[in-house]
Amino acid sequence: xFLIIGGSNSLTNRLYAKLRARGHRSCFWPSDSFPLxxxxxxxxxxxxxxxxxxxxxxxxxxxxxxxEGVYWWFYEGPALLKAPPVEGETPEQAxxxxxxxxxxxxxxxxxxxDCPWINPPGSVLNHRYKVEQLTEATALGFTIPDSLMSNDPxxxxxxxxxxxxxxxxxxxxxxxxxxxxxxxQLSQWQKNGESKPATRLFQRFIPGTDVRVHVVGQRLFASExxxxxxxxxxxxxxxxxxxxxxxxxxxxxxxCEKLNLVLAGIDFRKTSDGEYVFLEANPSxxxxxxxxxxxxxxxxxxxxxxIRGVGAKHR
Amino acid sequence: MILIIGHRDEHTQRVEAHLETLGQRVIYWNTQSxxxxxxxxxxxxxFSQSCLELHQExxxxxxxEGVYWYHYHGVxxxxxxxxxxxxxxxxxxxxxxxxxxxxxxASVMRHRLKIYQLQQVAQLGIRTPHxxxxxxxxxxxxxxxxxxxxxxxxxxxxIGIPQKLTSASLASNLQADSSQRSMMPAIFQEYIQGLDIRxxxxxxxxxxxxxxxxxxxxxxxxxxxxxATSVPDDLAEQCQRIIQRLGLVFSGxxxxxxxxGEYVFIEANPSxxxxxxxxACHYxxxxxxxxxxxGKHPNYPTxxxxxxxxxxxx
Numbered sequence: 001x002f003l004i005i006g007g008s009n010s011l012t013n014r015l016y017a018k019l020r021a022r023g024h025r026s027c028f029w030p031s032d033s034f035p036l037x038x039x040x041x042x043x044x045x046x047x048x049x050x051x052x053x054x055x056x057x058x059x060x061x062x063x064x065x066x067x068e069g070v071y072w073w074f075y076e077g078p079a080l081l082k083a084p085p086v087e088g089e090t091p092e093q094a095x096x097x098x099x100x101x102x103x104x105x106x107x108x109x110x111x112x113x114d115c116p117w118i119n120p121p122g123s124v125l126n127h128r129y130k131v132e133q134l135t136e137a138t139a140l141g142f143t144i145p146d147s148l149m150s151n152d153p154x155x156x157x158x159x160x161x162x163x164x165x166x167x168x169x170x171x172x173x174x175x176x177x178x179x180x181x182x183x184x185q186l187s188q189w190q191k192n193g194e195s196k197p198a199t200r201l202f203q204r205f206i207p208g209t210d211v212r213v214h215v216v217g218q219r220l221f222a223s224e225x226x227x228x229x230x231x232x233x234x235x236x237x238x239x240x241x242x243x244x245x246x247x248x249x250x251x252x253x254x255x256c257e258k259l260n261l262v263l264a265g266i267d268f269r270k271t272s273d274g275e276y277v278f279l280e281a282n283p284s285x286x287x288x289x290x291x292x293x294x295x296x297x298x299x300x301x302x303x304x305x306x307i308r309g310v311g312a313k314h315r
Numbered sequence: 316m317i318l319i320i321g322h323r324d325e326h327t328q329r330v331e332a333h334l335e336t337l338g339q340r341v342i343y344w345n346t347q348s349x350x351x352x353x354x355x356x357x358x359x360x361x362f363s364q365s366c367l368e369l370h371q372e373x374x375x376x377x378x379x380e381g382v383y384w385y386h387y388h389g390v391x392x393x394x395x396x397x398x399x400x401x402x403x404x405x406x407x408x409x410x411x412x413x414x415x416x417x418x419x420x421a422s423v424m425r426h427r428l429k430i431y432q433l434q435q436v437a438q439l440g441i442r443t444p445h446x447x448x449x450x451x452x453x454x455x456x457x458x459x460x461x462x463x464x465x466x467x468x469x470x471x472x473x474i475g476i477p478q479k480l481t482s483a484s485l486a487s488n489l490q491a492d493s494s495q496r497s498m499m500p501a502i503f504q505e506y507i508q509g510l511d512i513r514x515x516x517x518x519x520x521x522x523x524x525x526x527x528x529x530x531x532x533x534x535x536x537x538x539x540x541x542x543a544t545s546v547p548d549d550l551a552e553q554c555q556r557i558i559q560r561l562g563l564v565f566s567g568x569x570x571x572x573x574x575x576g577e578y579v580f581i582e583a584n585p586s587x588x589x590x591x592x593x594x595a596c597h598y599x600x601x602x603x604x605x606x607x608x609x610g611k612h613p614n615y616p617t618x619x620x621x622x623x624x625x626x627x628x629x
Contacts, residue, residue: 034450035450035497035498035499035500036497039449039450039451039454039496039497040448040449040450040451040500041447041448041449041451041454041455041458042447042448042449043445043446043447043448043458044430044433044434044437044443044445044446044448045434045437045438046434046437046438048434050447050448051454053451081497081499086474086475097472097474098499100471100472101470101471101472101499101500101501102499102500104427104428104429104471104472105448105450105471105500105501107427107428107431108428108429108430108431108448108471109448111428111430111431111434112430112431112434112448128403128406128407129403129406129407129410129411130407131357131359131407131408131410131411132407132410132411134359135359135411138359138360144359144360146359146360147358147359147360148356148357148358148359149355149356149357149359149404149407149408150354150355150356150357151350151354151355151398151401151404152354152355152356152368155354155356155366171400172400172403172404172407173400173403173404173407195397196350196351196354196397196398198350198397198398198399198400198401199350199355199398199400199401199404200400314431
């Protein structure tokens with residue numbers, strides 16, 4: 001039995017169908033079914049043992065040993081109960097504490113599942129630490145854009161000058177559409193001393209095209225993404241299959257090993273002189289558009305990796 | 316210069332005094348000053364330019380030799396609306412900052428998953444309590460029966476006091492609504508009778524203390540008596556393996572010693588409150604922490620008088 005952490009959607013249904021076609025059972029486990037519609041009873045080991053009762057498999061329970069592998073798609077977080085505040089707590093503090101308790105329990109349950117994961121929870125959640133990831137990438141020899149994480153208007157203004165006004169603003173922790181830093185924003189921060197900028201990751205804009213490399217185990221699927229916009233995330237038009245240099249391919253595999261990822265969508269900017277500049281490695285990539293348009297067998301490779309048990313273990 | 320993340324109290328003051336003797340300037344940072352009254356600028360790839368602005372002073376990260384992660388208070392409450400990533404930005408800074416950490420941020424943050432920590436220690440072949448992670452009332456009742464009718468319940472966040480539960484008290488609490496299957500999950504453990512032992516491990520040094528109490532756990536007893544004790548060689552070796560496995564350089568390791576002399580590992584605290592132990596047993600814990608922060612590693616004797624065991628008997 002394979003578990004898919006997250007709900008049913010076009011991406012996870014694709015994996016579910018492919019596993020089923022190859023004679024393997026799988027089951028969705030949306031985290032928000034916990035704790036009211038799914039139950040765990042896990043005991044520490046060695047080895048750990050225990051059972052799950054999950055929506056979608058009726059009244060039957062599933063033993064820890066029956067789980068052959070897990071695909072982490074999406075963590076919605078647990079459903080909240082109405083827990084009474086303890087002494088001195090506000091309702092908001094009580095809700096936050098309860099969320100922490102439920103998160104910790106679910107994540108503990110995941111960590112006691114000592115089977116191959118694509119990808120392990122710790123590795124997925126580490127994606128919040130982009131600065132750490134960029135530091136790791138630099139240590140492995142990738143070129144990264146000049147980067148600053150800051151909430152200091154003066155430091156941001158100096159960085160803007162250093163980059164000749166070509167600066168991209170990104171979330172520190174999440175994958176979203178970046179924006180461009182403008183002189184108007186800088187002026188506003190400088191004019192209004194009381195209003196500091198929110199902490200963000202600022203990077204020198206790299207002219208070029210976007211290249212996305214999907215890594216599944218030892219397999220790589222590279223696409224160049226053409227776009228009318230300065231960032232292809234806004235209009236993912238026509239990903240084209242491309243080949244990448246062997247040295248870069250090897251660096252991608254080494255980075256995944258370092259980050260304990262079996263599956264990753266690694267984003268690069270390719271400059272006009274052929275240099276690849278590393279932007280980020282996403283542990284839960286949205287790959288169907290690349291699979292469909294480039295006829296890349298990415299979900300087959302994921303299913304193959306799950307069946308062969310080449311997922312990563314917790315570190 | 317040494318940065319202490321947290322507040323000044325009887326524990327950090329002890330470390331501060333040793334740091335000053337070592338010629339270090341000490342800066343405290345209650346991170347709740349961020350982002351409104353503190354700024355950070357981390358230049359990736361050019362650490363020499365990276366700085367913090369705390370207490371209206373610019374501090375270059377390269378001038379800070381060590382950071383003591385004592386207590387992370389989080390960022391300023393209410394800052395989510397103006398700076399939604401303030402908290403994760405600070406954690407990004409800490410995790411990518413190469414310096415003398417006590418303890419490394421990633422290791423401290425992993426402590427949130429206490430039971431995974433316990434599992435990792437169990438995998439080293441070290442005795443740990445039988446532990447159940449569950450939100451299923453029926454499984455809890457079965458576990459309690461299997462454990463002889465008495466278990467301990469703790470929550471994950473460490474807020475609140477552990478409770479001793481019996482089959483009878485469970486039955487009576489759950490009787491009120493027998494239609495419910497789900498309960499708020501908690502950590503449930505076998506109850507181990509014995510004496511609590513706290514071992515402060517800092518690098519190679521171990522400082523062991525017995526906690527004598529009239530209650531079933533020292534947590535409930537304000538009159539707990541602390542007595543220095545020695546660490547058997549095999550336990551000392553276990554302690555070293557535990558802190559290495561958990562990536563800690565300083566830890567308060569809690570054990571229970573049973574009547575048969577077996578040591579059962581309970582948990583490893585990455586930010587132990589050690590002042591009372593140091594005062595009662597005259598242990599140089601804060602001095603070791605201070606030296607570690609400065610990158611100094613004291614030379615310890617080797618052989619039978621292993622570090623931390625000599626001269627520490629009551």
